Amino acid sequence: MNYILFDGAVRDQLLPFTFTRPVADIRVGILTLREKWEHMLGTTTTTITEDYLVDKFPMVEMEENVMINASFIPSEHMIALIEGLLENQAVFYEDEPLAFFAKEGEEVDFDSYEVVQYTYDDVLRIEHTWDIFAKNGDAIARDFALLTEGRTSQPIPEKTVAFNESQIFIEEGAKLSLCSLNAEGGPIYIGKHSEIMEGAMIRGPFALCDNATVKMGAKIYGPTTIGPHCKVGGEINNSVLMGYSSKGHDGFLGNSVLGEWCNLGADTNNSNLKNNYAEVRLWDYETEGFAHTGLQFCGLMMGDHSKCSINTMFNTGTVVGVSANIFGSGFPRNFIPSFSWGGSAGMTTYKTNKAFEVSKIVMERRGVDFTTDDAAILEHVFEEAAKWRKG
Structure with a gap:
């Protein structure tokens, strides 16, 4: 079929x-x-x-x-x-x-x-952006069972501290050095040719996908997924990085989702809890308003190819579109349209010729071509997002 x-x-x-x-x-x-x-x-x-x-x-x-x-x-x-x-x-x-x-x-x-x-009670569905992190623990558990059934993990290195070893699976080619893996709260999956450097502390549920890297001293709380070819450091809690994105330095990322080819500058932090502990509302492209999430904890949603400079601060429930470039002091708006350039002091349009130059360089560093199809998709997004950009 x-x-x-x-x-x-x-x-x-x-x-x-x-x-x-x-x-x-x-x-x-x-x-x-x-x-x-x-x-x-x-x-x-x-x-x-x-x-x-x-x-x-x-x-x-x-x-x-x-x-x-x-x-x-x-x-x-x-x-x-x-x-x-x-x-x-x-x-x-x-x-x-x-x-x-x-x-x-x-x-x-x-x-x-x-x-x-369909009347079975096993429905798990991704209907909203925040479902990607909110349902990530259940999704990791299902995938872990699917990928490891009938298979044997690579041995846990002697100098790796491990709790609940039966719920830790290490694929071929993965490197682990003097790190801590605690799977008491959920499974931990370490993908092929990935690396966890010295001093990293990880609590499950956690997935480190193929060719991804956790840097020295990182503190990661589940449920978190680090997608293929991502590099992460600092503190991360209940977040998903889809692939080829970097949060390589200190700073906090919590209850958040990053697409592909994103980069967070050193000491970037996001808020995931409002000061008054109220429900977080998140920009909804369909209604062009702020949707009720039903969540007390909700951080940053960042589309593909977007980037921010060092010391960037994101407020609770911030949505960043595709190919935005964010910098400067203060908190930028909690909705940043695609192809925006700037920060709290104001935004202008990030022209496609400049954005594409950066995308080509970034992708070539990982051995991936920026194709004419990629350019055509981003051109379409640029035009579609024009109604939300002011500059």
Whole structure:
């Protein structure tokens, strides 16, 4: 069967991260949503997403297809129902399609479908940006079980202090030196060719993905995910870095999500708790207002390619778009549109030619090309974000 992941109704609620990727390519837990589905289905997938993303994330349609809502984290019950779908059948969760059978070129009319309601209590879904960190502990636990079942971890080095060793899994090529791993609160996964340097202290749930680095003396509280090729130091609590991003120095990052190719300057700090302990509200691109999160702790949401200088201070519940460059003293606004340049003293437009020069340099340092597809996506985001920029 040909499986296609679609963005679904929550795509705009997951901006700024879905400006530059389909919902399926959001990382939560150890794996991206796509990687979870592919692992459990035992096959590759393609994507239905926004038109401007299709050159980088194409869809492959065949005569018979099963469409899957990418915002759901797969479970064994979901997989069993999806693999058994036949023509004119669908699985719904409440009022929304979770998966359905589709023939090539034919319109789908659910009124003519046999609809099965999904009633199992194992639903874990990413519907809002803050779900990425708030549900990260459950996602790490599921991925840990998925990736380690029937496998044996590399040995824990003698000079590494480890608690609850059965919940620590170290992949081949990982390097650990004089660090502390405490998995009493949740599993710890150390990816291939990753490194944890001397003096780092880590509490699970925690995922260090392939080729990522934890620097000396870091203090990391779970549930936290450090994506592939990321570099982190200082203090981190309940955060997700999707990949290729750096928080390499002292400073605090808490209850936050960074996309790819982000960089936080030395001693950057974010607030994750309001002084009056009130619920945090977060910018919502869909309503163009501030949404109720229901959370007391919520920090920074930063889209791909955004960066800030040393000593940057982010207020509670700050949303930074794609390819913003933030610097200066004081607290910048708690909504910074894509391609903004400046800080608390004011913002101007970060022109694409300058932004692309930086992206090329940053990506080349990691052996990744800045492609024409990447440029076209960012050009689209630049134009879409113009209505929110003032300068």
